Amino acid sequence: MSELPEEVRSWIGEKRYELEGEFDVERGYVFTTCASVENGNPLFWDEKVANDLTDGFIAPPSMISVWFRPHYWAPDRVEQAQPLQVHFDLKDRLGLPEAVMTDNTIVFREPVRPGDRLRTHQVLRSVSEEKTTKLGTGRFWVIDVEYENQRGESVGTESYTGFGYRRKA
Amino acid sequence: MTQQSLTLDQVTVGDALPELAVDVDVTAVVLGAMASRDWRPMHHDKDFAVERNGTRHIFVNTPHNAAYFERYITDWTGPRGRLGRIRFRMKDSVFPGDRMVFHGQVKDVAKDETGCGWVDLTLELTVGEKTTTECTARVALPVSGDDNPWQRKGDRWRP
Numbered sequence: 184m185s186e187l188p189e190e191v192r193s194w195i196g197e198k199r200y201e202l203e204g205e206f207d208v209e210r211g212y213v214f215t216t217c218a219s220v221e222n223g224n225p226l227f228w229d230e231k232v233a234n235d236l237t238d239g240f241i242a243p244p245s246m247i248s249v250w251f252r253p254h255y256w257a258p259d260r261v262e263q264a265q266p267l268q269v270h271f272d273l274k275d276r277l278g279l280p281e282a283v284m285t286d287n288t289i290v291f292r293e294p295v296r297p298g299d300r301l302r303t304h305q306v307l308r309s310v311s312e313e314k315t316t317k318l319g320t321g322r323f324w325v326i327d328v329e330y331e332n333q334r335g336e337s338v339g340t341e342s343y344t345g346f347g348y349r350r351k352a
Numbered sequence: 353m354t355q356q357s358l359t360l361d362q363v364t365v366g367d368a369l370p371e372l373a374v375d376v377d378v379t380a381v382v383l384g385a386m387a388s389r390d391w392r393p394m395h396h397d398k399d400f401a402v403e404r405n406g407t408r409h410i411f412v413n414t415p416h417n418a419a420y421f422e423r424y425i426t427d428w429t430g431p432r433g434r435l436g437r438i439r440f441r442m443k444d445s446v447f448p449g450d451r452m453v454f455h456g457q458v459k460d461v462a463k464d465e466t467g468c469g470w471v472d473l474t475l476e477l478t479v480g481e482k483t484t485t486e487c488t489a490r491v492a493l494p495v496s497g498d499d500n501p502w503q504r505k506g507d508r509w510r511p
Binding site for chain 1: 374380383384386387388389390391414415416418419420421422423426427431432434435436437438439440441500502505509511
């Protein structure tokens with residue numbers, strides 16, 4: 184069994200890849216998302232209900248990661264880190280060419296509102312010993328993606344469990 | 353639109369959520385991918401999905417899947433229901449032509465130390481005989497007609 188490289192060990196608990204969303208949270212995407220699943224929750228459609236219950240319109244909580252995906256094209260784009268960059272760093276540094284996500288948990292805190300500009304960072308929480316599953320031999324890891332608004336309030340955390348592995352020969 | 357919402361006293365462990373059936377078509381899959389800014393071709397280009405991913409068609413992406421679960425939960429709770437936590441595991445893909453059926457059951461009903469009402473749910477998405485996604489969720493419900501979980505902040509919100 185190989186030891187976990189010291190560099191990877193040093194990533195555990197470290198705040199990495201701070202990013203700001205490319206654009207303000209906006210209702211156009213909220214409508215498209217609601218339309219795609221026929222979500223008629225009045226919090227997203229009815230101003231009176233939104234004012235009464237949530238002090239104005241909010242975005243559906245499950246859209247939390249939407250606000251960080253880069254668009255298909257942008258002028259003068261340079262490659263930037265992705266919300267799960269730590270996952271790809273681990274695959275690369277540990278020499279594990281394949282990976283799957285086995286679990287996804289999202290915890291929701293302050294509501295996300297149109298006009299918010301969100302920030303995110305990633306924290307590697309743990310890396311397992313080497314394990315062998317039906318997919319191959321590799322390691323499990325847990326990465327938290329933290330999201331906060333422009334006031335520094337947490338709006339949520341996504342926690343991913345990944346398994347990076349080498350296929351059986 | 354209605355503001356009608358469930359309150360905690362109306363919910364009992366073992367209650368089943370009403371099933372929701374959704375027929376998926378190509379437009380819905382593409383709309384969900386575009387709404388979540390997921391431009392990867394396996395969610396809009398059938399040739400790519402078949403030839404490169406080895407699937408039979410384009411398929412529903414993860415954020416779209418999450419959005420369906422959110423809708424399923426809040427259709428049941430009404431707008432005062434506030435999602436605190438959701439955990440899901442996608443076991444298989446959903447394709448155009450599939451009929452998705454959402455199922456759910458109440459696993460726990462409780463108040464926390466701050467007086468917030470919580471319901472724990474186990475949920476499942478099936479296509480035919482197959483479970484394509486397993487999910488658990490924790491959702492806050494008002495404890496009375498004038499309670500509103502959305503007004504909770506900081507230490508009074510413990511999802």
